[in-house]
Amino acid sequence: MNLRDSLLAALVATIWGFNFVVIDWGMADVPPLLFVAIRFAAVVLPAVLLVPRPDAPWRIIAAVGVFMSLGQFGFLYLAMAAGMPPGLAALVLQAQVVFTIVIAAGALREVPTPLQVGGVVVGTAGLVVVGLGRGGQVPLAALVLCLLGALSWGIGNVVARAAKVPGGLSLTVWSALVVPLPLLALSLVVDGPSAVATALAGFSWQAAVSTVYTAGLASLVGYGIFNGLLARWPSSAVVPWVLLAPVVAMASAWALLDQRPNAAELGGGALLLVGVLVALRPSRGRGAAREADPAPELVR
Template identity: 80%
Template sequence: MNRRDSLLAALVATIWGFNFVVIDWGMSGVPPLLFAAVRFTVVVVPAVLVVRRPDAPWRVLAAVGLFMSLGQFGFLYVSMDAGMPPGLAALVLQAQVIFTVLIAAGVLRELPTRPQVVGVVLGCVGLVVVALGRGGHVPAVALALCLLGALSWGIGNVVSRSSGISGGLSLTVWSAVVVPVPLLALSLAVDGPAAVGDALASFSWQAVVSTLYTAGLASLVGYAVFNTLLSRNPSSAVVPWVLLAPVVAMTSAWLLLGQRPNAAEVGGGLVLVLGVLVAMRPARARPSDDGGVADLVGRDDVPAQR
C-alpha cells in the first residue's frame, strides 16, 4: 500500500473505532434496540436509491442482514446499554474472527490452517483473561451479550462466504433492508409502545448526531473507502488496519469518558489482537487449496467492522 492508501485505511479504522464512543454517547435515553433500528433506517433509506443491489437471492440477503447487522448490532447495543464500555466492546467484537474460523470449519468443512489454529487458541486465551479481569464495572451479562454479537457476526461472515456474494458496500446496504422493522418490533415487545413513543418524541440532538455519524460516516462512507482500498490492494494489506479500531475505541473512551482499562483488559486485549493477527496470516499455498478459511478471514466481500 502507498502512503495515501495507508492514511485512508488508518482514517477508516479511526472512524470505526470512535463509532463505539459515539454510540454510547448518543444512546442515553433511547432504548438500545430502537436506537439500532433508527440507525439502519438511515443507512437504508438514501443508500438503496444509489447503490446497486448485489446479484443474490433475497433469502441470502435476509440471512446476511439477520446475522451480520441485526444480530451483531442488536446484541452490541443491548450490551452497551447493560454496561459494556465502548472500548472493551470494540475489542471483544474482534472475537468474530475466531468464531468465523470455527464455524467455517464445522459448517463449510474448511479446515483451518496451522496459523489459524494458533490464532484461535491465542484469541480464546485473551478472551478468558479479559473475562476474568474485567472488574466490577463490567457486568457479566453485558460481556456475554457482546460475545453473542461477535458470534452473530461470525455466522454472517460464513453465510456471506457460502453465498459467494461480492461487494461489501452493496451487501451492507441491501442486507440492511430487512433490519429496521424486526429491531423496531423487538423494541416494542421489550420496552413497550409507551417507552418507544416517548423516546421518538424526545429524540435528542445527541441521538441525531450519533445516528448520522454511525449511519453516514461509519457505515456508508467507511465502507465506500474501505472497499475502494480493497479494490486497489491485497486484502492482507488492508484488513489488519481494522485492528486499530479497538485501540482508537479504548483510547477515546479513556480520554473522553474516563473509562480507563485495567491491566487484565489491556493484557488480554493484546493477546486477543495477536491471535487475530496470527489467524489472518496467509497460509502457504497447497495443491489442494481452493480458497478456505484463510480466504474468508481476509476477503474483500466480508465486512470487517462497521
C-alpha cells in the same frame, strides 16, 4: 500499500473505532433496540434508491442482514446499554474472526491452517483473560451479549462466504432492509409503546448526531473507502489496519469518558489482537489462494 491508501486505511480505522464512543454518547435517552432500528433506517434511506441490489438471492441478502446487522448490532447495543464500555466492546467484537474460522471449519469444511488454529487458541485465551479480569466493572451479562454479537457477525461472514457474496457497499445497504421493522417491533414488546413514543418524541440532537455518524460515516463512508482499498490491494495488506479500531475506541473512551481499562483488559485485549493477526496471516504456499477468498470483516 502506498502512503495515500495507508492513510485512508488509518482513517477508516479511526472512524470505526470512534464509532463505539459515539454510540454510547447518543444512546443515553433512547432504548437500544430502537436506536439500532433508527440507525439502519438511516442506512437504507435513501441509499437503497441509489445503490444497485447485490447479485445474490433475496434469502442470502436477508440472512446476511439478520446475522451481520440485526444480530450483531442488536446484541452490541444491548451490551453497551447493560454496561459494556465502548473500548472493551470494540475489542471483544474482534472475537468474530475466531468465531468465523471455527464456524467455517464445521459448516463449510474449511480446514483451518496451523496458523489459524494458533490464532484461535491465542485469541480465545485473550477473551478468557478479559472475562476473568473484569474486576466487577463490567456486568457478565454485558460481556455475554457482546460475545453473542461477535458470534452473530461470524455466522453472517460464513453465510456470505458460502454464497460467494462480495462484502460490498450494496450488500451492506440492501441487507439492512431486514433490520428496522423487526427491531422496532421488538423494542415495542421489550420497552413498551410508551417508552418508544417518549424516545421518538424527545429524540435529542445528540441521538441525531450519533445516528448520522454511525449510519453515514461508519457504515456508508467507511465501507465505501474500505471496499475500494480491498479492490486495489490484497486483503492481507488492508484488513490488519482495521485492528487499530479497538485501540482508537479504548483511547477515546479513556480520554473522553474516563473509562480506563484495567491490566487484565489490556493484556487480554493484546492477546486477542495478536490471535486475530495470526489467524489472518496467509500460510506460505497458500497465500495466493487465500487472497481470492473474502477475509473476515473486522468492525463497522
